Amino acid sequence: MKNTTKCFIFIFLAVFTLISIIAVWPDSGKDHNSGFTSAELELEEKTEKDSTTDSSITIYTFVNGAEETTCAIDRGYAVMKQLKNAEGQVTEERYFDADGNPVKLYDSYCGVKYEYHNHEVILRYLNSEGNTMPLVTYSTIVRTLDDAGRAVDDYYYDLDMQPVQWAGYYGMHRDYDGNGWNNRITYLDRNGQPVLCSSGYAINEYKRDEEGNVIGEFYFDIQGNPTKSLLGECGQLYKRDENGRINQITYLDSDGNAKTNSAGYTILKRTYYRDGNINTDMYFDKVGNPVALSKGQYGIKYSGKIMLLLNKNGHAMLCVDNILNGFPFMVVVFGCVLCFVILVLPKGWSILLTGAYVVFILYETLMFRETGNARTNFVLFSYAGNFLKEQSVRVGVINNIWLFVPLGTGLYRIFQKKWVLVVPLVFSVLIEATQYITGLGIAEFDDVFGNTLGGWIGVVVTWTWVKNKAMRTTRWKI
Numbered sequence: 001m002k003n004t005t006k007c008f009i010f011i012f013l014a015v016f017t018l019i020s021i022i023a024v025w026p027d028s029g030k031d032h033n034s035g036f037t038s039a040e041l042e043l044e045e046k047t048e049k050d051s052t053t054d055s056s057i058t059i060y061t062f063v064n065g066a067e068e069t070t071c072a073i074d075r076g077y078a079v080m081k082q083l084k085n086a087e088g089q090v091t092e093e094r095y096f097d098a099d100g101n102p103v104k105l106y107d108s109y110c111g112v113k114y115e116y117h118n119h120e121v122i123l124r125y126l127n128s129e130g131n132t133m134p135l136v137t138y139s140t141i142v143r144t145l146d147d148a149g150r151a152v153d154d155y156y157y158d159l160d161m162q163p164v165q166w167a168g169y170y171g172m173h174r175d176y177d178g179n180g181w182n183n184r185i186t187y188l189d190r191n192g193q194p195v196l197c198s199s200g201y202a203i204n205e206y207k208r209d210e211e212g213n214v215i216g217e218f219y220f221d222i223q224g225n226p227t228k229s230l231l232g233e234c235g236q237l238y239k240r241d242e243n244g245r246i247n248q249i250t251y252l253d254s255d256g257n258a259k260t261n262s263a264g265y266t267i268l269k270r271t272y273y274r275d276g277n278i279n280t281d282m283y284f285d286k287v288g289n290p291v292a293l294s295k296g297q298y299g300i301k302y303s304g305k306i307m308l309l310l311n312k313n314g315h316a317m318l319c320v321d322n323i324l325n326g327f328p329f330m331v332v333v334f335g336c337v338l339c340f341v342i343l344v345l346p347k348g349w350s351i352l353l354t355g356a357y358v359v360f361i362l363y364e365t366l367m368f369r370e371t372g373n374a375r376t377n378f379v380l381f382s383y384a385g386n387f388l389k390e391q392s393v394r395v396g397v398i399n400n401i402w403l404f405v406p407l408g409t410g411l412y413r414i415f416q417k418k419w420v421l422v423v424p425l426v427f428s429v430l431i432e433a434t435q436y437i438t439g440l441g442i443a444e445f446d447d448v449f450g451n452t453l454g455g456w457i458g459v460v461v462t463w464t465w466v467k468n469k470a471m472r473t474t475r476w477k478i
Contacts, residue, residue, distance in 0.1 A: 032273030054086035168198035250430035286398020354410030400450030408458020
């Protein structure tokens with residue numbers, strides 16, 4: 001092998017490794033407990049009218065005890081501005097921080113625009129510049145209202161006002177009980193007919209307490225028969241904390257009795273950060289005893305976009321998943337170390353290690369995942385637009401690549417044939433096909449591309465190593 005080619009490959013690998021580590025390096029974390037909640041702040045309201053158009057703008061500002069504009073951490077903004085027409089209807093709503101800069105609600109939109117037509121209102125979601133923007137698949141909701149002004153039907157549209165599907169349905173219909181509370185949602189197809197949503201049911205009926213709070217829900221198919229949701233339950237029963245947030249979920253069978261779901265627990269107990277984001281989920285059986293799930297975890301802690309597995313005492317477990325999730329760059333470090341070990345070990349040991357790594361790949365991609373309806377994403381490079389913006393997206397892309405680098409390394413170390421280039425592609429397609437058929441995760445073309453690229457990089461690494469080693473051996477013999 002020519003020295004220039006060898007140098008180029010080593011430089012490429014070094015640069016790729018460095019870029020991978022930089023890409024997955026955690027963003028500065030958000031302190032979900034720091035700051036004031038809306039209940040701890042005073043809300044000031046100021047309205048300015050435009051006499052020429054009879055329109056007005058109302059500014060709602062959260063202020064602290066020192067009369068300083070302050071962000072309410074549970075609302076996500078410090079200032080909300082509402083434009084209203086002559087009838088007092090809100091036509092536009094925007095959100096800002098204490099310095100007057102636009103802020104995103106739910107890491108998504110910065111405002112909402114409303115357009116009214118008789119018994120219909122059109123909602124358009126806005127970016128920081130005030131332009132209509134997409135939310136995952138849709139950007140606009142067309143909502144019909146009844147005579148009491150209550151929302152009845154919602155339909156979803158893209159930027160070109162073409163109907164789009166969201167979670168398996170194109171729209172939803174609401175029914176109300178005698179108290180005026182929404183007690184049923186029916187999911188609709190493009191033609192307005194009931195359809196199963198991606199969670200497995202067509203109708204969702206709510207159970208409420210005397211104050212109207214939802215304390216449970218039950219699932220039905222298109223014909224109105226009880227049916228199962230993603231975890232095999234036919235319904236859920238809720239308890240709420242002093243802030244009205246659901247802090248306990250009991251999974252139910254078709255008769256409304258507590259049942260063990262497909263993940264292995266009956267009761268989920270939840271805690272929250274002060275800003276309302278989920279802090280921990282812990283798992284229990286029917287009588288309230290802690291339950292360990294597939295990976296030995298008794299619960300999950302959510303820290304930003306990172307999920308850590310918890311032991312029975314609610315502490316983070318010492319395990320591979322937590323190391324890789326808590327320190328994403330360790331995926332790259334682990335991949336480099338494993339590749340090196342595969343290369344330097346005797347061939348017999350390399351075969352065993354590669355076989356064990358294949359089991360590890362299956363473990364991470366298929367085993368012990370919660371089953372559900374088939375979910376797909378067949379758009380190649382669908383995350384390209386958010387790769388530089390969101391660390392979680394970068395982690396997913398880089399992990400898909402590095403997951404298969406040791407596999408490619410081991411394959412070429414064992415066989416040293418060009419046909420091994422096909423194996424990562426075929427293996428990844430089989431994994432994604434299994435995910436599609438069983439609902440174990442999301443079947444994506446992006447995963448196939450990333451896995452295959454990683455496998456090829458591993459093959460190139462080993463090919464370079466083998467050729468270089470052969471040249472050194474030849475020189476030694478001479």
